[in-house]
Amino acid sequence: MDFETGEVLFSQNGDVAMPPASMSKLMTVLMTMEAVAEGRLSLDDELPVSENAWRRGGAASGSSTMFLEVNSRARVEDLLRGIIVQSGNDACIVIAEALGGSEDAFADMMTDRAQELGLTSASFANSTGWPHPDHRISAEDLARLARIIIADHPALYEIYAEREFTYNGIRQFNRNPLLGVFDGADGLKTGHTEESGYGLVGTAERDGTRRIIVFNGMDSSSSRANEAERMMRSALSDYSVYDLFSAGDQIDHEADVFMGVSDQVSLEIAEDVRIGMHRRARRNMSVEVVYNGPLIAPVEAGSVVGQLIVSVPDAEPRRYDLQAAETVERKGLMGRIGAALSHMIRGG
Structure with missing residues (x-):
């Protein structure tokens, strides 16, 4: 995915909901960042570590943990680092209980918020990514989620670039394989379970261009x-976003008009047309203008009268509205009679 535009540059089963494992902690982190931004939490707030959080996500759980001590308290900022750097399940549950009252209630909040953000494939059953048949999200929605975090919370996002974090005297390292290896990489989150395999939501920026990759299995x-x-190198070097049209650009095509003072009307694109694709695919790109014609006068300027269809190999066709560039008034009575007779004679 291109960060600036949100364009999906390449996708293979990217819209299919999958078990995301710890990559779903991006949603837990976003919920925490939003709570801080809205004043419902402060980075300095100290949250209680319940026995439930310790038993299900701490040292006793045998899972990824921040090693929080039961009945202790932990600062929100430390909990964020525990989730982002150490993938701590205990830290997730502490946050969930603080914001939702219980982890189940927080998972419902996660799902509701994801739907509000347009992440329609998302369904969360917990805060940690622990395997559950109802815990699912697609790769494309994970990329969109990562984009929201980077764009809306740039200061706290910087934590994702930290390569280690020490808490309670225990030093743990960030599992993101791109950090310190791939130039420009600064996030985001790994995931692993037996069901999902090993996955990553990763991002890197070079020369002002940022890409987001997601894979699993x-x-x-x-x-x-x-x-x-491999994926990040390809995303940055093999793909580009092309500005084909700007909103208001007239295209090299006119629509026929029946019963109008003019026989044709110019067409203009209603929105910016920016498409990401492999650089080799551009030579095989095609553009088609479609409208139900002839248009019947009067035709109002700005009214949608057709579509521009852009087709790129190995991708779904993109459709963009075309609108009339100017108003075409209807002919007077005698003009309409003449046009009708002409139409009949031509056999239209």
């Missing part, structure tokens, strides 16, 4: 690292 952490570097 690798069979080892080393294969994840190799795939991450």
Whole structure:
């Protein structure tokens, strides 16, 4: 995905909901960042570590943990680092209980917020990514989620670039295989369960261009690292976003008008047309103008009268509204009679 435009540059089953494992912690982090931004939490607030959080996500759980101590308190800023850098399940549950009252209630909040953001594939059953049949999100929606975090919370996003974090005297390292290896990489989140395999939501920026990659299902952490570097290199070097038209541009095509003072009307594009694609695909791109014609006068300037269809190999066609560039008034009575007779004679 291109960060600036949100264009999906390449996708293979990217719209299919999948088990995201710890990559879904991006949603837990976003909920926390939004709570801080709205004043419902402060980075200095100290939240209680319940026995539930310790038992299900702490040292007793045998899962990824920040090693919070039961019945202790932890600062929100430390909890964010515990989630982002250490993938701490205990930190997630502490946040969930603070914001939702319980992890189940917080998971419902996560799902509701995701739907509000347009992440329509998202359904969350917990705050951690622990395997559950109802815990799902697509790769494309994970990319959109990452884009929201980067764009809306730039200061706190910087935590994703931190390569280690020490808490309670225990030093743990960020599992993101791109950090410190791929120039410009500064986030985001790994994931792994037996069901989902090894996955990554990663991002890097070079020369002012930022890309986001998402994949899942690798069979080892080393294969994840190799795939991450391959995908990111390709995303930055092989793909571009092309500005084909700007809103209001007239296209090299006119629509026929029946019963109008003019026989044709110019067409203009109603919105910016920016399309991301592999650089080799541009030579095989096609553009088609479609409208139901002839248009019947009067035709109002700005009224949608057709579509511009842009087709790129290995991608769904994109459709953009075309509108009349100017008003075409209807002919007077005698003009309409003449036009009708002419139409009949031509056999139209």
